[in-house]
Every structure is written in C-alpha cells, then in structure tokens.
Amino acid sequence: MKNQNVTAEEVKSRKKRKKGKYDGLMRHRAIAGYMFILPFILGFLLLMVKPLIHSLYMSFCNVTLEPGSVSYSWIGTENIRYIFRVDADYTRMLTEDFTKMVIYTFAIIVFSFFVSLILNQEFKGRALVRAIFFMPVILSSGVMLNLESNNQYMSIIQDTIEETTTGVSVTAALESILRTAGVGVRAYETVFEIIDNIYDIAMASGIQIIIFLSGLQTISSSLYEAASIDGCTKWESLWKVTFPMVSSLFLVNWIYTVVDFCMRSDTQVMTKIQTEMVDKQSYGVASAMSWAYFLVVIAFIGLTSFFISKVVYYSDER
Amino acid sequence: MTKDKAKKNSVEIAAAREGAVVQRTFWERNKLTHGYLLQKKIGGVGISIVRAILLFGLCFLILQPVLNKISVSFMTEDDVYNPIVISIPLHPTVENYQIAATIMEYAKGVTTSLIVSVLAAVIQVSMATLVGYGFARFRFPLKKMWFAFVMLLIMVPPQTVSTSLHLHFSRFDFLGIIKLITGTTLNLRSSPIPYILMSLGCMGLKNGLYIYLVRQYFRNIPVDLEEAAYIDGCGTVKTFFKIMLPQARPIITSCFLFAFVWQWTDGFYSRLFLSNFTLVSTSLSNIVASLGVYVARVQSGSSNAQASISPLRSNQILSTGTMLILAPVLVLYMFAQRQFVESLASTGIKM
Numbered sequence: 001m002k003n004q005n006v007t008a009e010e011v012k013s014r015k016k017r018k019k020g021k022y023d024g025l026m027r028h029r030a031i032a033g034y035m036f037i038l039p040f041i042l043g044f045l046l047l048m049v050k051p052l053i054h055s056l057y058m059s060f061c062n063v064t065l066e067p068g069s070v071s072y073s074w075i076g077t078e079n080i081r082y083i084f085r086v087d088a089d090y091t092r093m094l095t096e097d098f099t100k101m102v103i104y105t106f107a108i109i110v111f112s113f114f115v116s117l118i119l120n121q122e123f124k125g126r127a128l129v130r131a132i133f134f135m136p137v138i139l140s141s142g143v144m145l146n147l148e149s150n151n152q153y154m155s156i157i158q159d160t161i162e163e164t165t166t167g168v169s170v171t172a173a174l175e176s177i178l179r180t181a182g183v184g185v186r187a188y189e190t191v192f193e194i195i196d197n198i199y200d201i202a203m204a205s206g207i208q209i210i211i212f213l214s215g216l217q218t219i220s221s222s223l224y225e226a227a228s229i230d231g232c233t234k235w236e237s238l239w240k241v242t243f244p245m246v247s248s249l250f251l252v253n254w255i256y257t258v259v260d261f262c263m264r265s266d267t268q269v270m271t272k273i274q275t276e277m278v279d280k281q282s283y284g285v286a287s288a289m290s291w292a293y294f295l296v297v298i299a300f301i302g303l304t305s306f307f308i309s310k311v312v313y314y315s316d317e318r
Numbered sequence: 319m320t321k322d323k324a325k326k327n328s329v330e331i332a333a334a335r336e337g338a339v340v341q342r343t344f345w346e347r348n349k350l351t352h353g354y355l356l357q358k359k360i361g362g363v364g365i366s367i368v369r370a371i372l373l374f375g376l377c378f379l380i381l382q383p384v385l386n387k388i389s390v391s392f393m394t395e396d397d398v399y400n401p402i403v404i405s406i407p408l409h410p411t412v413e414n415y416q417i418a419a420t421i422m423e424y425a426k427g428v429t430t431s432l433i434v435s436v437l438a439a440v441i442q443v444s445m446a447t448l449v450g451y452g453f454a455r456f457r458f459p460l461k462k463m464w465f466a467f468v469m470l471l472i473m474v475p476p477q478t479v480s481t482s483l484h485l486h487f488s489r490f491d492f493l494g495i496i497k498l499i500t501g502t503t504l505n506l507r508s509s510p511i512p513y514i515l516m517s518l519g520c521m522g523l524k525n526g527l528y529i530y531l532v533r534q535y536f537r538n539i540p541v542d543l544e545e546a547a548y549i550d551g552c553g554t555v556k557t558f559f560k561i562m563l564p565q566a567r568p569i570i571t572s573c574f575l576f577a578f579v580w581q582w583t584d585g586f587y588s589r590l591f592l593s594n595f596t597l598v599s600t601s602l603s604n605i606v607a608s609l610g611v612y613v614a615r616v617q618s619g620s621s622n623a624q625a626s627i628s629p630l631r632s633n634q635i636l637s638t639g640t641m642l643i644l645a646p647v648l649v650l651y652m653f654a655q656r657q658f659v660e661s662l663a664s665t666g667i668k669m
Contacts, residue, residue: 043519
C-alpha cells in the first residue's frame with residue numbers, strides 16, 4: 001500500500017515536471033536570468049529593433065525632409081531597383097569591397113596567427129613587443145582611422161615616393177622579374193598587394209592576435225611533450241596539436257575580422273551611404289543601400305561560419 | 319677510439335654516481351653528442367636572430383607613423399619644406415602644439431571627453447557585465463534567441479540605424495506617456511540623455527562585443543563557488559556582487575579600458591548624440607577646417623587667408639592634433655598595458 005502511494009506520488013511529480021521545464025528553483029533562476037539580461041532586452045527592442053524596422057520601412061519609401069517634419073510615401077521596391085539597376089556605382093563598390101574584404105580577412109588571420117605563434121614563445125622583451133603589437137587597437141580606432149585614410153598629404157607623399165622609387169621596393173623588383181619571365185600578372189597580383197599593404201593588415205589585427213594568444217596559452221604543454229616523445233617535429237606538432245586546439249578561434253577571428261572590416265567607415269560602400277544620406281538627403285535610398293549591404297554581410301558570415309564550424313575541433317564539448 | 323670514449327664515459331658515470339661534479343666544457347659535451355649540441359645551439363641562435371629582425375621590422379612598421387607624427391609636430395614650417403630635415407627638427411618648436419590646442423579648445427575638450435568617456439565606459443561595462451553574467455549562468459526560455467540577438471548587435475553597422483535614432487530622439491516619447499503629461503514630445507537632441515539611454519540599454523559603441531567577452535569569461539569560471547554560496551544561503555544578487563564580480567576583475571578592467579579608449583577616439587556616436595559638446599575626437603576631425611578660420615582671424619583683414627594654408631601646414635597641425643588626442647591614451651596604455659594585453663590573453667576566449 002505504502003509502496004503504491006510512493007509510486008503514485010512519483011508519477012504525480014513526474015507529471016508536474018513534464019508540465020514545464022522551468023519549475024521551482026529552475027523557474028526562480030530563469031526569472032533571475034531574465035532580470036540580468038533585461039537591460040539588453042529593453043535596449044535591443046527599443047533602441048535597435050525599432051530603428052531597424054523604421055529604416056527598413058524607409059528603404060521602401062520616398063523620404064522627403066521638410067522643415068520640422070518628415071514625410072514618407074510608399075514606393076515599394078523602387079529604391080532597391082534603383083540601387084542595383086540604376087545607380088552606376090553601388091553594385092561595383094559592393095563587389096569590390098567584398099573581394100577586398102575576403103582577401104584582407106584571409107591575410108589578417110594568417111598574419112595574426114603567425115604573430116601570435118611568435119609572441120607565444122619565450123624571449124627577451126616579450127612584454128614590450130606584445131604591447132607594441134596591441135597598440136593598433138588604440139591607434140586605428142574611431143576618428144584616427146578616418147584621418148589616416150583621408151589624409152591628403154600622406155597620399156600625396158605616398159604617390160611621390162612610389163613615383164620616384166620605382167623598382168626599389170622588393171615587390172616591384174620581383175614583379176618586374178616575374179613579368180619578364182613571362183608569368184601572368186594575375187598570378188601574383190593579390191599576394192603582392194597584400195605585402196604592399198602589410199601596414200594596414202598589422203593595424204587591423206590587434207584584437208585577433210590577442211584572441212589567438214589567449215587560445216595558445218590554454219594549450220597544456222603536456223600535449224606537446226607527448227607529441228615530441230612520439231616523434232613529432234616542431235612543424236608537425238604545429239599542425240597536429242596547435243592548429244586543432246585553436247581551430248575554434250579561427251571561427252571567432254573570422255567573424256570578428258569580417259565584421260570589423262564591414263563596420264569601417266572608410267569602405268567604399270559606407271562612404272557611398274554617407275554621401276547619399278548627408279549630401280543628397282535621400283534617406284530612402286541610403287537605407288536601402290545599408291540594408292542591402294547588411295544582409296549581404298550577414299549572409300556571408302552565416303555561410304562561411306557554417307562551413308568553418310564543420311572543421312572546427314572542440315576538445316571540451318559543453 | 320670508441321673504446322676509449324666508452325671507458326671515459328663509464329668512468330664519468332661512475333664519478334657521477336659517487337656524487338662528484340664533472341666539469342666539462344661545451345665542446346666536450348658537444349663531442350659526446352656527436353655535434354648535435356652545437357647544431358641545436360646554432361639553430362636556436364639562428365631562430366632568435368631571425369625572430370628579432372622580424373619583430374623589429376614589424377614593430378617599426380606599427381610605430382613609424384606615430385614617430386613620424388611626433389617629429390613633424392615639433393618642426394617649424396620651414397623644417398617641413400627643408401629636404402635635408404628628415405626626422406629630427408632643425409628648429410624644435412612647440413608652436414604647433416599651442417596652435418592646435420587653441421583650435422581644438424583642448425583644455426575644455428579634454429575635460430569633457432574625460433567625463434563623457436569615463437561615464438560611458440562605466441555605464442556600458444556595468445551593463446555588459448550584468449547581461450554577460452545572465453547569459454553565462456542562467457537557463458531561461460529563448461536564451462539562444464537572445465544571444466543570437468547579441469551576435470546580431472555586433473554585426474549591425476551603426477550607420478544602418480543612425481537616421482532612425484536621430485529622428486527617434488528628436489521626437490522622444492516613451493509609450494506616449496510624455497505626450498499625455500506635457501502635451502508635446504521631447505526633443506532630446508541637445509542633451510546627453512540619448513547616449514546615456516543607449517549605454518544603459520547596451521546599445522553603445524561595440525557593446526555587443528563586451529557582452530560576448532564577459533560571457534565567455536564567466537563561462538570559464540567553475541560553477542562550484544556559486545553552488546556553495548547558494549547552499550550557504552546567498553541569494554542570486556548577492557552571489558553576483560560578492561563572489562562573481564571580484565573574480566571577473568581582469569575582464570572588467572579590459573572591457574573598461576576598451577570602452578574608455580574607443581569612446582575617447584570615437585567620432586560617429588559623438589557626432590550623432592553629443593554634437594554640442596566639445597570633445598577632442600570631434601574637434602580633431604574638424605581641425606583642418608578650424609585652422610582656416612583661426613588663421614583668418616589671426617591675420618584679420620586678409621580675405622585670402624584660407625588659401626594661404628598649404629596642405630603640408632594643415633597636415634602638420636593635423637599630426638599635432640592627433641598627438642594631442644593620442645597622448646593621454648598612450649600614457650594610459652603605458653601604465654595599463656599589462657591589464658590590456660595579459661588579462662585579455664589569460665581569459666581564454668573560446669567560442
């Protein structure tokens with residue numbers, strides 16, 4: 001009898017548990033969790049979703065500014081048709097920016113992985129070198145970035161230097177050798193462009209280096225010892241131990257770099273959007289442009305991170 | 319020969335067993351290893367030389383623009399045009415700094431920027447810490463969706479929503495309450511309230527990133543402490559403040575430094591929300607235009623003053639202005655460099 005009673009109670013409690021995942025303490029914790037993220041939810045809904053929807057609405061409208069008020073007139077997909085089929089520059093800029101972004105992201109990730117491998121070794125003055133490599137985070141932030149790229153004087157000087165010193169730089173010399181040897185320009189163009197722009201790459205890879213360093217530091221040295229006892233050379237243990245252990249950080253860095261590149265206000269598309277908005281005051285077209293840009297970027301990040309996450313190795317599944 | 323060596327070896331081994339210290343030169347040891355030791359040593363030295371050259375080059379690459387700006391900012395105008403003068407000014411002067419400081423209203427700008435950056439950083443980081451903790455430790459319905467929204471927040475370019483926000487705050491109303499009371503909507507354009515609201519709602523500059531970093535950090539702290547605290551009767555809020563916050567000091571410091579520096583140099587949000595404050599970042603981006611006005615005022619009467627400024631001169635003032643804005647941050651960086659680099663590197667960010 002008593003036994004039966006217990007089972008009945010158990011059944012009852014089971015039923016109760018089935019009723020909701022969040023009961024008792026779990027319910028309490030869930031409410032507390034919501035309390036903690038409440039600022040984000042409120043901020044996101046009121047200050048992000050509302051303006052986003054508003055700008056989406058604007059991208060389907062012809063927005064005209066009159067003193068004191070704004071008037072919208074629904075014109076459907078006219079703006080989208082305009083930016084892709086009428087505007088002469090937008091599509092070209094989008095593709096150019098995109099190609100540049102893919103190339104640079106690759107270069108930045110390879111560069112920062114390489115640098116973080118070096119910075120993870122023991123040598124004199126490591127702290128100083130780390131500090132210097134991390135300085136671009138400060139040096140290339142906010143208004144400073146725009147000043148660098150808009151600096152007329154610098155570009156004038158750069159042009160004169162390039163004009164007067166043709167053949168002096170290593171890449172130019174190599175290029176002339178390769179060209180006379182009959183190798184097509186396309187084969188090495190991108191590589192040389194990356195090498196010539198190593199400054200930009202170094203300036204953009206501060207955070208990525210730190211992220212890789214943090215990953216490298218979590219790899220326990222016993223793994224390397226085991227590998228070397230089994231006869232791994234340094235080169236092999238780089239690919240068989242280091243690489244898989246930090247592979248998840250490649251995904252993080254990939255996303256971060258793509259986002260960082262797209263958010264820069266000196267890309268062609270961003271400049272185009274700014275001029276549409278500020279100079280021409282055509283808010284509808286500008287909204288449509290930024291929405292198109294945003295969607296393309298999101299789709300690209302989604303696709304690539306899906307493929308990268310397929311090859312990422314997680315040592316500790318959570 | 320080999321027999322001799324073996325004999326010598328065995329003698330030495332015996333000596334070592336007895337506890338006697340056998341002194342051998344490097345070359346003897348090298349010989350014992352059939353040259354492997356020397357090979358290894360040369361390899362090590364070679365690697366460190368290559369590494370040193372490489373790192374020196376890359377460090378120089380990063381530092382060169384700053385060094386260049388410093389040297390240009392101390393030159394007189396003649397020095398800039400003088401082809402013999404390359405990096406060390408012939409007539410060192412602080413005149414550029416005086417002009418740049420006057421144009422930028424530096425003293426006022428620094429104070430305002432300092433207040434704004436510290437305030438924004440404190441609000442943003444405390445909010446990010448709360449939200450990050452919520453995401454790291456609690457299970458609640460729709461958590462994945464909300465976290466996806468955090469990732470989305472990192473990815474949305476602020477330019478997308480800037481116009482709407484602009485309009486939103488120029489006719490601000492919360493659920494129609496304000497209109498009910500006062501009859502009209504509020505124009506918050508000329509006050510710092512919008513930015514404070516943005517910071518409170520985690521929508522400030524790069525706030526999604528701070529949330530993400532804090533969440534990753536909290537996830538790596540074992541739950542045992544919190545469970546122990548709970549058993550001892552510590553509530554959720556108390557656990558957070560008494561147990562988790564002290565542990566999260568490294569990541570909070572890093573985020574604070576990031577927030578401070580990025581806010582300090584930020585032009586976009588400053589122009590959008592704080593346009594009628596004198597901030598160093600906004601005055602720097604207008605410095606070239608202001609220089610024309612300044613020169614025209616100094617040489618009052620001459621109408622073609624605008625044209626008399628050469629691009630080199632304006633660049634010189636621009637470099638000086640950049641140094642003025644960078645100087646406080648660089649000093650801060652020098653002192654907090656360990657916090658910046660090491661603390662973030664030791665957090666072990668994982669996806």
